Amino acid sequence: MKNPNIVILGAGYAGLITAVKLQKSLGVNEANVTLVNKHSYHYQTTWLHENAAGTLHHDRTRIQIKDVINTSKINFVQDTVTGIDPQQKSITLENGQLDYDYLVIGLGFEAETFGITGLKENAFTISNINTARLIRQHIEYNFAKYNNETEKKQERLNLVVGGAGFTGIEFAGELANRVPELCKEYDIPCEKVRIITVEAAPTALPGFDPELVEYAMNRLEAKGVEFKIGAMIKEVTEDKLIYEKDEQREEIPTNTVVWAAGVRGSSLIEQAGFESNRGRVKVRKDLRPNEYDDVFIIGDCALMINEETERPYPPTAQIAIQMAENTAANLKRLIHGNTHLESFTPDLKGTVASLGSKDAIGVVFGDKKLFGWSASAMKKVIDNRYLLKLGGVGLVLKKGKLNFLNL
Amino acid sequence: MKNPNIVILGAGYAGLITAVKLQKSLGVNEANVTLVNKHSYHYQTTWLHENAAGTLHHDRTRIQIKDVINTSKINFVQDTVTGIDPQQKSITLENGQLDYDYLVIGLGFEAETFGITGLKENAFTISNINTARLIRQHIEYNFAKYNNETEKKQERLNLVVGGAGFTGIEFAGELANRVPELCKEYDIPCEKVRIITVEAAPTALPGFDPELVEYAMNRLEAKGVEFKIGAMIKEVTEDKLIYEKDEQREEIPTNTVVWAAGVRGSSLIEQAGFESNRGRVKVRKDLRPNEYDDVFIIGDCALMINEETERPYPPTAQIAIQMAENTAANLKRLIHGNTHLESFTPDLKGTVASLGSKDAIGVVFGDKKLFGWSASAMKKVIDNRYLLKLGGVGLVLKKGKLNFLNL
Structure with missing residues (x-):
């Protein structure tokens, strides 16, 4: 048989x-x-925003399939x-x-770009290892170019995140951590760099507890992230984004739009x-x-x-x-x-959204709200539990986020 | 008075x-x-090719002027x-x-671009910290883009060095060391990457001892560098370089031309x-x-x-x-x-040209020829002597190339 x-x-x-x-x-x-x-590898989609911001190397995020699959039992076809x-x-x-x-x-x-003009052609998406490292390099390349031009172009330093949902918030948080490093690397005054999150809904993190949303926005704003809430993206071109808010059309000069809203x-x-x-x-x-x-x-x-x-x-x-x-x-x-x-x-079991290094918000065990480092530690625990399930203790030690008690 | x-x-x-x-x-x-x-800093022009290739960080190459100048004795105006x-x-x-x-x-x-069509607009030059790190990022960006396109573009992986003089040879040597790292970082098969040096003169390193020239070319060719000798660059566009050799026009698809010939x-x-x-x-x-x-x-x-x-x-x-x-x-x-x-x-006192890590050629003490690691060590000794002159032992320890006995 x-x-x-x-x-x-x-x-x-x-x-x-x-x-x-x-x-x-x-x-x-x-x-x-x-x-x-x-690909020959599996990757943790939930970590890609860190690879895209450049705060975590993508080799930490991916795992060779042959390291967790016994190919004498399971055939692997790449x-x-x-x-x-x-x-x-x-x-x-x-x-x-x-x-x-x-x-x-x-x-x-x-x-999913919902047919927004120019979005598919001109915006980046945090979809896989290839797109994540392209975003990282695209941002760096624009920073590298900035001081090589006589006429300084602000669009190289305006980083726009499309969407303040889960991924958009997490990515903005990582960017806020990354920007000071980039400024040092490319001799750019940090105050010239903008991180702008554009969200169509009437709130950031729609569906989240309002207290957590407020905490998240306050913390990100303190790190320099700007929010355009209730702002509908209308068009993206190579060097600008147009949105509509309160029936006004506004324009942000930018070479970098990262679409995280669909x-x-x-x-x-x-x-x-x-x-x-x-x-x-x-x-x-x-x-x-x-x-x-x-x-x-x-x-x-x-x-x-x-x-x-x-x-x-x-x-x-x-x-x-x-x-x-x-x-x-x-x-x-x-x-x-x-x-x-x-x-x-x-x-x-709950949801935890990272706000960059050592900060996060979340709801766990049904209705327990978490803020700050305790939420951040919980997020790392969740990530490590997954690795444990996938490849045992060895994989946790190799790819895990083991600094979860680092205050 | x-x-x-x-x-x-x-x-x-x-x-x-x-x-x-x-x-x-x-x-x-x-x-x-x-x-x-x-700028607020001095840089070692002779190390810029390493920064441009990405084999040495530019912060190793530059020295804050206030670290070597006593500003109570000398006014510094940036x-x-x-x-x-x-x-x-x-x-x-x-x-x-x-x-x-x-x-x-x-x-x-x-x-000096000698009026070659499109060279000024489309080629990079290893002139200063800003241009060197732009070259590094430009190459990385093209590697990052490669796997994000359905139709693979070979011009992203063809790296052309204009000129096989001192700087061109040194840069090609560093690139040869850098490419395997880049291939690993961006999941690109190394055999797809080409490093092509185009030189108008009838020899590489014109003016150098022929025995040294042969050694240099052999070593670089073994690392995958291709030489087009007696080849005159006629035109550079955004995605190709045209040269003439033996009265034939040839084209190299490339996004990256680094001009090191004038x-x-x-x-x-x-x-x-x-x-x-x-x-x-x-x-x-x-x-x-x-x-x-x-x-x-x-x-x-x-x-x-x-x-x-x-x-x-x-x-x-x-x-x-x-x-x-x-x-x-x-x-x-x-x-x-x-x-x-x-x-x-x-x-x-002599001249030493690096051929990438641990390899070099040179003539010192009038007519003594050096090859390989001894030349490479000598080059580092020369670099360290300069730092000693500029800022004493402290600067040598901070910025020097101290692995000169590393075989």
């Missing part, structure tokens, strides 16, 4: 944890598991997925093709013909799409409604990891001929 | 050593000495010289004016009306121009003929430093009413 082929697309939080769990729970002769990923055919049960890769009996789609997010699921989802909204598929309770029983969609491409709030769960690492654990268990059931699958219930 | 005003323009090798020598040899009541420099009026004995600065009784011009070099004296020299050739003034034996007895022109703006070879001495740090010592001694004579000035005779 032929072993079933399990194919996992993407080695982000969702895909990689699925693979690691299957590696532990399945015997070698129970299934052929193949993990497909574009290739780019170009198409999914759920009817033929076939995956097209840039350099090949794979057939599956069971498919796990963990293809992650893409930036994500969507992978566009391969739509191309595959799944019923979806912005690349996110409303999945059943067992994380399978309505149309197919042999496909699981997890992580940022999955849409699940929180029945308490009647709103979708946000696409977070926490939920992606839990979905992966649920899916690995369900795959084991299916392989063993058990078609009664376990429903997925998110266990939300 | 009024103390004479001595004004020194430029704190390069020539100007700064003049100031340091006067500080030691003149009493406070003998003269008012004012040193004018654009400003940019905009004009010299030798008839009115007056210097115009961007933010002021200075009158002098004696003037020392040590304004250094500028790049320097000239400061253009302020011509604006001041001195008789000059490309900003270099043929000075008398005591380093004064024909027209004025109260002006000394030293360093790269001075032209002096080597009577043995009937060719001008090259504009080197070694000669600039010796000219400064001669001039400081002559200024002391003039202030003491002694108008019989000492003639300048260069004491050429």
